[in-house]
Amino acid sequence: MEYAKSLARLIGQLERLPGVGPKSAQRMAFWILSHPREDAAALAEAILEVKERIRLCPVCFNFTDEEICAIDRDPRRDRSLLCVVAETRDLVAMEKTNEYKGVYHVLQGVISPMDGIGPELLKIRELIRRLEDGQVKEVILATNPTVEGDATALYLARLIKPMGIRVTRIAHGLPVGGDLDYADQATLIQALEWRREI
């Protein structure tokens, strides 16, 4: 059976979203169809508005709807501590811990030669420029513990260390509540390598 044209188009558009397959795109489209016009309008408007209002913070490249993002405006944040993450969602995850009180720098990606993403496409130049005034005393590299994340961290460490700034990497190891028996080999090897005296 062929869908009506505009329905097929909507399903196609929804399928482009991350984590949305044909089945869930269909489910969403039917949801939109069977709900009042105002619900669909609210969703469409929210999509357009976010593109209209949200921009990258010129300091840390977090998303913001103001000139400078809420974190960089907050006088209570420790500006001597800078955490480098790949994406805004990583920043959100860090903020949820309620532990970290420093500031951030969002690279907007990781170095990935396979995808044609070299360092020049990330916000690395901006990071180095930001470090030049000597205010930052430690840079925490919090890219993901993946091949690309590790490579990006290594690349940054080589750039930043010569500037006389302390460079640290978030720890690899077993997740809290994890089970040695279920941990993959790579994680176990890292957990051994990152061990420390207690």
Added chain:
Amino acid sequence: MEYAKSLARLIGQLERLPGVGPKSAQRMAFWILSHPREDAAALAEAILEVKERIRLCPVCFNFTDEEICAIDRDPRRDRSLLCVVAETRDLVAMEKTNEYKGVYHVLQGVISPMDGIGPELLKIRELIRRLEDGQVKEVILATNPTVEGDATALYLARLIKPMGIRVTRIAHGLPVGGDLDYADQATLIQALEWRREI
């Protein structure tokens, strides 16, 4: 951390979609933010257009962007055979089999007293009216094999049988390729009850 207002609003709107939790809503919102404005506009437009263009077919209550849906317009469909489904997505599933050549009637829901959905909220009156001209010789009740689906089928059977029309129910049983050992009790009981001589 608080999201920028328009970003929080988009995440909230996306979370209303079926099967979308806070995490995937966030992922989708970031996807929209990091893609060109045209991509967001195409998605928003598709949502609005579908509400503009798609209506319910007045014959079978399938979604259509024409006066009468493609199935009801198709002269090759067997109008003596009518399959009753709860939702358009069930019709889509049936059509994908490429086996069924009759027509449909989409109830737009099932009877569910728990959710306050009585028969009067479904397209049941329209179904009965449709059966009155005597063209339909068999009604296949293809609501889901759930409590509500079964109850709705039973309700319809009681209405339609007195009209002298053959009423059938799609079979309950083990899925093809299924395993007795893994089947739940209810399915096994049904598979026994629906057994037939071979």
